Every structure is written in structure tokens, then in C-alpha cells.
Amino acid sequence: MSQQTLNGFGFFKSSSGVKRALESDSETVESPKKKFIKNLNQDSFEWYVADENGVWHCSVCRECKLDNAYARGHSKPGKTTNHTRHADSNQHKASVTRLKYKGKESLPKQVDNILTKEADSITSYMKCAYHQAKHELPKSAFKELIDLADNLNVELIKDKSCEPLYTSNYSLNEFHQSISDVIWEGKYEAIIRSQKYGLIIDESTDIGNKKQLLAYIQYLDEDGVKCALLENMLITTSHANAETITCKIKDCLERKQIDISKMVGIGTDGASVMTGSKNGVVKRLKDFAPSLIGVHCAAHRCSLATSQATKSIPELESYSRTVTNIFYYFSNSALRSNKLSEIQSLLNLPSLKFANIHSVRWLSLQNAVEVLYRSYPALVVALEHEAVTNSVAKGLLNEVV
Structure with missing residues (x-):
């Protein structure tokens, strides 16, 4: 094969041709050399x-x-x-x-600590709720008790603004119900062992003008007859008749799993809705408890007897009005009450406030008369000073002297 032919295949090129070929390759093929950028230190x-x-x-x-x-x-x-x-x-x-997580407690331990703190907080809430109910304080006092506990650094559950939670009336009702349930658990077993029991029921109206039906249960224990609050039931219907009261009692006993047929006695006031021979509550309950005996409450009977007896004696009626007028005369004026207190102190008498006579408080006249008797010298002196310028005081003075 001739050199010309080989040149045609490109085996032989001139030096200038080789140089041009290398230059052409360098333009089309990048250098295999890698670029390294140090972006870490x-x-x-x-x-x-x-x-x-x-x-x-x-x-x-x-x-x-x-x-x-x-x-x-x-x-x-x-x-x-x-x-x-x-x-x-x-x-x-x-x-x-x-x-x-070094130095931190395990997850179960952390959860247990959280639950323990919350349990301590709930216990503090329960104590405040129990104190409020035990001392018959208004519901608004519950938040004040919680604030006091917070100021004393008692552990409480708080919101994001570090204000104690669970201070509403709804929460307070929940606490009261929980406390009631715990107390009831201890009573329930004794009631079941008693086999027989009796009820004491009465109607009342609370400060919110809502009708309430209070029921207490009496049962036998090793130590004798015991009494416990069964329930305070709210009557929401427009009529608190015998049918409504009977249904309330039945529902309460069923809810607390107490056999109504084992009820052998019930104490009520003398109202016809309770003791009516045809449609009274006692008569209706006898359909479910054949051995039931209705008892007219002795305290109610005594109150009725004393209140009815005074109506036939004009002097007692007049005396009751005088005691009531003396109470309102001093209770309606802070200045008169302060002056009476000063006179009691000067005469070395106990500092007592006159009591009112309540028709719903049994024998409240006794307390009112006792206070009047113990403060009688101070009362006369106070009325003598007031009688100079006050005709009402002059009239009261004539009645008590």
C-alpha cells in the first residue's frame, strides 16, 4: 500500500496537521481535572x-x-x-x-411525675371545693379560695397566662359531685347490709328561687341508726305535686341501685301533697313498698303546735311583733348598731346582735328572746337616747319598759 493511500486514511500527517488536530481536540474535550471547592472548615x-x-x-x-x-x-x-x-x-x-437525654428521667418516669403533679393539684382544688361547701359559702368564694392557694404557692393547674384553671361554677359542680360520690361509696355498702331503710324528705327553695327536694336515708349499722344525705334533687317542673315528687324519689333510688321495696319508713311534713290519703307521696310509694309506714315529722309538728298556739294568745302575738320590730330597727342602721355595741361595752354586757323571728326556723323565737334578755339594759339605754328625736324609738321604748 502506497504512502499516498495511507495518507488518505490519516496515518501520516504533517507536523502542522497534527498540531491543528490537537488544537481542535482541546477545544471540544474538557480536561479531566476535577475542581474542589472547600466550603467546610x-x-x-x-x-x-x-x-x-x-x-x-x-x-x-x-x-x-x-x-x-x-x-x-x-x-x-x-x-x-x-x-x-x-x-x-x-x-x-x-x-x-x-x-x-442524659440526666433526664425516662419517659414513663416523666409521665408519672406529670400525673403526680396533676393529682396533687386536683387534690388542692377538691379541698377548696369541700371547704366552700362545708362552710356554706357562695360559689363565688371558690375562685377566691383558689387565688389564696395560688398566693400560698400551692401547686395548681394553670393556663398560658399563668392563671389557675377550673374555677368556674361548672368545674365547682364537678368537684362537688366527685366528693359526693366518694362519700356515698362508703355509705352504700352499709346501706346494702342494713336490708331495711327509711327516708326523710322535704321541699325547699334555694336563694336562686329554685325548688329543691332534699332526701336523707336512715339505715342500721353496727353502732345503731345512721343518717346520710341521699340526694338534693332539683325540681324543674312547674308543679311540685305528689306525682313529680314520687317519680324523683323512684329515679333516685334506681340510679343509686337501692331496692325501693326494702323501704319501711318515710318522714315528711304534714302537707297534703305528702300525707294525702288518696294521692299523697306516702300513698303512692306504698304501691312499691307495701311495708312502708309514713311518719309526720316531729319537728314539723312541734313547730306547727307552737306557731298555732301563739295565734290564740294576743299578748304573744304582740310580743313577737315587738321583737321583730326591735331587730329591724337596729339592723337597718349601722349607726344604731354601733351605738348599741358601745353601750353594751360600757355596761360590761356581751356584744350581741338582736335576732329575727323566722317562720321557717323552728322555735327561732327562743334565740331572739334570749338575746333580748341578755342585752335588755343596753336596749333600754339606747332607746332612751334615740326616743328624744325618733318617734319609732319612743314607741319601742314604751313597749319594752
Whole structure:
């Protein structure tokens, strides 16, 4: 094969041709040389530090007492690429997690501590609610009791603004119901063991003008006859007739799982709705408890007897009005009450306030008369001073002297 032919295939080229070919290749093919941009430094890894001997190491792995190259350390700082690989290793990640929760209690222990704190807080709420109910304080006093407990650094459950929670009337009712349920649990077993029981029921109207039906239960225990509050039932219907009261009692006994047929006695007032021979509450309950005996409350009978007896004696009626007028004369004026208190002090008498006679308070006349008797000298002196300028005081003075 001739050289010309070989030249045609490009085996032989001139030096200038080779140079042009190399130049052409350099324009189309990039250099295989890699470019490296160092965008990390030693400061990017807070855990990579030098100890007192100048050994660079991973403080996280060393603190967790791991045996790896980074825990043992390097005499000179390593490459950042190696740091990155170490940071992504499972050993390093596990060490970071371990140190994160070091010194902290386990999850079950933390949950138990939270529940214990909440239980202590709820106990504090319960104590305040019990105090409010025991001393017959208004519901508005509950929040004041909670605020007092908060000021005394009692552990309470608070909202984001650090204000105690569960101070509403709804929460207070929940606390009262919970306390009532606990107290009732201890009574229930004794009532069941008693086999027979009796009820004491009466109607009343609270300060909110709502009709209430109070029911107490009497039962036999090892120590004798016991009495406990069964329930305070709200009557929401427009008529508190015998049918309504009977249904309330039946529902209450069923809800508390007490057998109505074992009821052998019931104490009520003398109102016809309770003791009516045809449609009274006692008559209706006898259909479910055949052995039931109705008893007219002795306290009600005594109150009726005393109140009816005074109506036939004009002097007692007049005396009751005088006692009532004296009460209102002093209670309606703070100045008169203060003057009476000063006179009692000067005469070495007990500082007493006159009592009123309530038609719903049995024998309240006794307390009113007793206070009047013990403060009689101070009363006369006070009325004598007031009678000079006050005709009402003059009239009262004529009645008591």
C-alpha cells in the first residue's frame, strides 16, 4: 500500500496537521481535572475539638466512651470530608441522642411525675371545693379560695397566662359531685347490709328561687341508726305535686341501685301533697313498698303546735311583733348598731346582735328572746337616747319598759 493511500486514511500527517488536530481536540474535550471547592472548615463541627494534649477528637463519641478513630483522636486536624462522614455515622448519631437525654428521667418516669403533679393539684382544688361547701359559702368564694392557694404557692393547674384553671361554677359542680360520690361509696355498702331503710324528705327553695327536694336515708349499722344525705334533687317542673315528687324519689333510688321495696319508713311534713290519703307521696310509694309506714315529722309538728298556739294568745302575738320590730330597727342602721355595741361595752354586757323571728326556723323565737334578755339594759339605754328625736324609738321604748 502506497504512502499516498495511507495518507488518505490519516496515518501520516504533517507536523502542522497534527498540531491543528490537537488544537481542535482541546477545544471540544474538557480536561479531566476535577475542581474542589472547600466550603467546610473545622469550625463547622462543634464536637470536633482538641483536648489538653492537643489531640483532635469527637467530644460526643469520647464522652459516650466509644472506641473509634474519632473518639481516640488525631494528632492533627482531619479533613472536613471525614468529619462529614463521621457525623452521618450511626455511632455518632446514637451518641448525640444519648447525650441529649442524659440526666433526664425516662419517659414513663416523666409521665408519672406529670400525673403526680396533676393529682396533687386536683387534690388542692377538691379541698377548696369541700371547704366552700362545708362552710356554706357562695360559689363565688371558690375562685377566691383558689387565688389564696395560688398566693400560698400551692401547686395548681394553670393556663398560658399563668392563671389557675377550673374555677368556674361548672368545674365547682364537678368537684362537688366527685366528693359526693366518694362519700356515698362508703355509705352504700352499709346501706346494702342494713336490708331495711327509711327516708326523710322535704321541699325547699334555694336563694336562686329554685325548688329543691332534699332526701336523707336512715339505715342500721353496727353502732345503731345512721343518717346520710341521699340526694338534693332539683325540681324543674312547674308543679311540685305528689306525682313529680314520687317519680324523683323512684329515679333516685334506681340510679343509686337501692331496692325501693326494702323501704319501711318515710318522714315528711304534714302537707297534703305528702300525707294525702288518696294521692299523697306516702300513698303512692306504698304501691312499691307495701311495708312502708309514713311518719309526720316531729319537728314539723312541734313547730306547727307552737306557731298555732301563739295565734290564740294576743299578748304573744304582740310580743313577737315587738321583737321583730326591735331587730329591724337596729339592723337597718349601722349607726344604731354601733351605738348599741358601745353601750353594751360600757355596761360590761356581751356584744350581741338582736335576732329575727323566722317562720321557717323552728322555735327561732327562743334565740331572739334570749338575746333580748341578755342585752335588755343596753336596749333600754339606747332607746332612751334615740326616743328624744325618733318617734319609732319612743314607741319601742314604751313597749319594752
